[in-house]
Amino acid sequence: MSNNDNRRKAPAGERVADWADGRLGIYSLAKTNMRKIFPDHWSFMLGEVCLYSFVIIILTGVYLTLFFHPSMNEVVYHGSYVPMQGMRMSEAFKSTVDISFDVRGGLLIRQIHHWAALIFVAAMLVHMMRVFFTGAFRKPREVNWLFGFLLLVLGMFTGFTGYSLPDDLLSGTGVRFMEGAILSIPIIGTYISMFLFGGEFPGSDFVPRFFSIHVLLLPGVMLGLLVAHLILVFYHKHTQFPGPGRTNKNVVGMPLLPVYMAKAGGFFFLVFGVIAAIAAIATINPIWAMGPYRPDQVSTGAQPDWYMGFSEGLIRVMPGWEINFAGHTLVLGVFIPLMIFPLVLAAIAVYPFIESWVTGDKREHHLLDRPRNAPTRTAFGVAWLTWYLVLLVGGGNDLWATHFHLSINAITWFVRIAFFVGPVIAFVATRRICMGLQRRDKEKVLHGRESGIIKRLPHGEFVEVHEPLSQQQLHTLTAHEQPLPLELEPEVDENGVARKISATQKLRVKLSKGFYGEGTHIPKATAEEYQEITSGHGHH
């Protein structure tokens, strides 16, 4: 095997691989993975956008730490940005201004970092919606769904601690908002605030503390979760949409080497290139225009980065309830939004577990659902998105008011009502739309595709010619499952003995009826219906 003659003949690359294999076992690893099959669908690249923007953020973030001073020591500015000459500011702010104006390319890296962060969180949300609406979260992928969800939440907080670091007027206002929200926590609010800020707000500790959270703690946890997320994607293999030759037991696509590697690797450069171009032409977070933070100053139109917008909406539209009793204050007007904030996120995170409990389905699912074929799930997802968007509108109520010349009071009241009503309307409407689409699919299966060709029959009647579908299309349109609702077991068993049915079982059956019972789907075309119609009586 390893005699010297053979060694010398092998090309250099193979010899390196041999060396590594002897120590790392790479051949066994490559055997299963080098030609691993990846299904192709445009929506599968959303997760890649997340991954690549995360990598870009890490790369640019490391660069920024080389120049950024995470310190709140006060200095007087004498740098190259003339309008700020002689202003008092923290070192954090000054070093950010220096990165923007004195380090060549520093502004570009700052803007790439910030844009990539916005895109990262947006891509995570959209990726999560893809997973949600296609049912890709089902067994065996529930744990990976949770990993992904945690990445989204941590991404939001990493973003928040990140944009607070320059200590500019806008971000300082955001930190003040956070402090006010913390103060509203009953009993321990003031303690948490004092401990977080090292004393009274703003103090001189939060920038260095946020810095280590932002560059070390949160990215470290996220990196771990990300690796786990990817390992599970590899291990479970990709989901795929149903279609000819695609079953729950196989995975159809192209091999990792070369196609997927070239496409995915190339896509990294595409994402990076687009973000770099955005950073070249679109200014983001111009801290020099906002100035250093002063707790007694503020600008109008203060907005957090977009992913914090829904929490802003919560706090803006909540009525200012305060309860005073026995020398204490319960600040419900701030505390309730603070508690709803995680609940909004948790609502979507727990859905997969509710669905699997309601269906009682223990099978593995590798075939995706088209959203229309899971009307209740789709309706729930759209309702959640509506909720989220209503809150985003609330978070920008001042901008809506000034840009569209609307009354801010009217917008606030609209959001207050839509917070409760919007998701319900969205749920009902979405389910109806899904059923409409199901009906159309059924028509298409049974009667073929509308060809747009009008034919005149011998007796003068005009009919549209329907083009029959190929078997591939027929299969694709009928491959989905339509779960039946659970039924309660009869109250007496076969021996006539009364059976006890637990309340949770009753709830489960009720929910199951709501999910899959009557009026929640259009029964898909059956082979009999198809054969009857296609067996040739007349025309259609």
Place this chain on the structure above:
Amino acid sequence: MSSQDIPEETLPSTQGHAHEGAVATAGDPFADPGLPPHEPRMQDIDERAAKRSERVVAFLFMLSMLATVGFIAAYVTLPVDKNIYVFPIGHISALNFSLGLTLGVALFCIGAGAVHWARTLMSDVEVADDRHPIEAAPEVKAKVLADFKLGAEESGFGRRKLIRNTMFGALALVPLSGVMLLRDLGPLPGTKLRKTAWSEGKMLINQNTLQPLRPEDIAVGSLTFAMPEGMKEEDHDFQQEIAKAALMIVRLQPENIKDKQELDWSVDGIVAFSKICTHVGCPISLYEQQTHHVLCPCHQSTFDLADGGRVIFGPAGHALPQLRIKVNDKGYLEAMGDFAEPVGPAYWERG
């Protein structure tokens, strides 16, 4: 595709190709016909088309190289403070613009080249791979459970309860040290949030001119920001103190003041209110002279300064605290004490 009407050719019997796992149940028109046959691309049949693709890919990679050279050239030649006008963006940094675009093009072209290469020249034959259930086979599970049982027995974990319980106790206690270590993150709140830098006899200093304010400096309809005498921007605790002490002063017609205490605490219609919003602490800075309303730009809480700082709209939970002022013997405005209640956002101990 076929033309119209009765689709004899779509019936399963006429479907010839079923090369991947087709399970065409006889008579089922919806049966899986298996993977469709591979449709060759232009590049698969025409070598000239393939050559064209090759040239496109190579061109993109070349463009990327050029863009990188451009990046280096821009970095070396352009001054960091040069601004240029670019339609329709406006005046922007020339260096940022050229570095970003060259870097963007350099990266994008690598990506576009790789993707074009993969799409046109690499094989696009779809392959099917088998999946295997994630959960272990029953034998494996049985083996693992047996191993675990053996290991647990060998450790004596279940049998020697004393060891188990004390170990749990030790593991439960040890994190307390970590919690203790967090104690010095900050001081205890005490009454820090109740007090501000205001006290009896401190003059109201105009924040713009840094001069003490006289009643005649304040015109009806104006909004003036003030801080307590003796406070300086250079002070190490200036930020903490101004976060609580920031004051706004307006002059109203005394007959317009609806609240009796507000009138008592004012001087000739001059009233001084905390500038810190009682919602979550933003500085309030928008004043509407006609209505005497002030609006917090952060969350739009609106307060009526003619009516004891009452909340009339928005999420704030209580009125703005008022500072009691008078005119001293030298004719300057001065505070008659600290705010009667804590300023800023509400909290549990506020009461």
